[in-house]
Amino acid sequence: MDNSSRKVADMPRAGEARTLEPGVRVILAPNPSPMTFWGTNTYLVGQGRDVAVIDPGPAQEAHLAAILAALAPGQRVSHIVVTHSHLDHSPLARQLAQQTGAPVLAFGASDAGKSPVMQALSDAGLAGGGEGVDAGFTCDQTLSHQDTLAGEGWTLRCLHTPGHMGNHICLALGDAVFSGDHVMGWASSLVSPPDGDLTDFMASCRLLQRDTWRVFYPAHGAPISAPNERLAWLIDHRLSREAEILAATQAGAPTVEEITKVVYQDTPTALLPAAERNVFAHLVDLVGRGRIQAMPRLELNAKFTVIPGA
Secondary structure, three states: OHHHHOOHHHOOOOOOEEEEEOOEEEEEOOOOEOOOEOOOEEEEEOOOOEEEEEOOOOOOHHHHHHHHHOOOOOOEEEEEEOOOOEOOOOOHHHHHHHHHOOOEEEOOOOOOOOOHHHHHHHHOOOOOOOOOEOOOOOOOEEOOOOOEEEEOOEEEEEEEOOOOOOOOEEEEEOOEEEEEOOOOOOOOOOOOOOOOOHHHHHHHHHHHOOOOOOEEEEOOOOOEOOHHHHHHHHHHHHHHHHHHHHHHHHOOOOOHHHHHHHHOOOOOHHHHHHHHHHHHHHHHHHHHOOOEEEEOOOOOOOEEEEOOOO
16 A cells, blocks of 8 residues: 555655645655654645644754755744654654744643543553653644644644544645554554554544545655545554454463464564554453453453453
């Protein structure tokens, strides 16, 4: 699907502002990794006086300089929008705000939008995994679902899409969507409790499915030219993974580690911790839906059994 099969040879040059369509440019941050693919895409929206910067990225001086250098004479950064506060998305926001005077906008701090079950897991001591949370992130203005931001020649609509993280938002620009880490073409999104919630992720996919979109601009990788097909694939992929996890559990694999070994047999060892988090995310969802029981309680080290007839 889309750029899921793209090679490193296709990677754009970091630091260069590339035009994707009138009023939309992208600058790739120099932070490639197994979790970020080519690196973080920072988007610049607007070709008039006002420019919105979406996902300023990691705290790297070279990337800050590239963003500022991309402004044409007479342009200013009017809005700095963060799709979610992972370390590859939000740390540069405050420094960019200090340089430009623009406000930082987001759904909220790193614990905003967290579901009750994930909050309980966090309170019980479960630490996050994956990209790493920007724990000190703060914003100047809080966005809510369906809020709009406007500048000269553009309007962005906020869509709260928790799942990858509780404070995750997408931003609609007409029939285009800046999809953050919720929908990417190169891989399915990581959902890692207690920061990510699979129940919320599936609901957010279905929320996006209510509209017909022309293109998704993800935070990592190339634009997604068939976004509604990609959403359908993501949902089907998760349902298929759920079936595999239920089958492994029914066959007698009671722990997250054992289920992961059954389901992710071809996964490189270095990626198994992320796979285990995905398995746990599914198990939390299945417990919440009454299909699996966790003993003695819902936690990463619990033993899981399928509830007969559920």
